[in-house]
Amino acid sequence: MTACEGETVANKALGGKAVGGVALGILMLQARFPRIEGEVGNALTFDFPVHYKVVRGASPERVVLQGAPGLLDAFVEGARELVAMGADGITTNCGFLSVFQAEMAAAVGVPVASSSLMQVAMVQRMLPEGRRVGLITISEESLTAAHLHAAGVPEGTPIVGMPQECHFARVILGDRLELDVARARADMLEAGETLLRAHDDIAAVVLECTNMCPYSAALAAHLQRPVFDMAGFIRWFHGGLRPVRPRA
Numbered sequence: 001m002t003a004c005e006g007e008t009v010a011n012k013a014l015g016g017k018a019v020g021g022v023a024l025g026i027l028m029l030q031a032r033f034p035r036i037e038g039e040v041g042n043a044l045t046f047d048f049p050v051h052y053k054v055v056r057g058a059s060p061e062r063v064v065l066q067g068a069p070g071l072l073d074a075f076v077e078g079a080r081e082l083v084a085m086g087a088d089g090i091t092t093n094c095g096f097l098s099v100f101q102a103e104m105a106a107a108v109g110v111p112v113a114s115s116s117l118m119q120v121a122m123v124q125r126m127l128p129e130g131r132r133v134g135l136i137t138i139s140e141e142s143l144t145a146a147h148l149h150a151a152g153v154p155e156g157t158p159i160v161g162m163p164q165e166c167h168f169a170r171v172i173l174g175d176r177l178e179l180d181v182a183r184a185r186a187d188m189l190e191a192g193e194t195l196l197r198a199h200d201d202i203a204a205v206v207l208e209c210t211n212m213c214p215y216s217a218a219l220a221a222h223l224q225r226p227v228f229d230m231a232g233f234i235r236w237f238h239g240g241l242r243p244v245r246p247r248a
Helices: 060-065 072-085 095-108 116-126 145-151 167-173 181-198 210-223 230-241
Strands: 024-028 050-054 089-092 132-137 159-161 202-207
Touching (some): 024 072, 050 072, 060 095, 072 089, 072 095, 089 095, 089 230, 095 116, 095 145, 116 132, 116 145, 116 202, 116 230, 167 181, 167 210, 181 202, 202 210, 210 230
């Protein structure tokens, strides 16, 4: 039987990591908009410690609206730095990074969960026949077939994007310093209503954007549907990296 590095086994401690006790590494876009509690970029969102690594040059505009040109090597390098720090798994704070899933997983040697989009296929399998999962994204125009294919999103999945003129999208994509949380919540509820009006067979919702996580509870209550977001996906992912041990 082997032990995780940092554990004490038979009075011997195992090393190899720069920082112990932190299983999860999160690759961050370079942004300055408010990181409110509940979203992936705020460490208070989680009840376990995480490593963060900001990828320089990876602005919301460059990653979401421009398709992350020339950034693969920087994300791979950032993931490797997190693993060297001690991370046993890697995730990110942007659903559009699904396009780097295969390359990062191949490069770092630990599990990688690059995007909330990876949940869509799993949630679809949970639903009864004739019911579908719907997807809300920060930019429907920028979410390409390549993003969806890389994450295994089933063809024909209903997708609704945030209006680019709404407060939420303008703050996040425009990287603005001030966020009106009530207005952002209202934008999310409106997007959810739009999704259900267009598709009356929606039984669950997945949120692509990690900045949407703080509004999941309000959206689920408003739509009377389960809502799956990146913060929840990360908690599930971390549960596999560090299973809860039964009390002696």
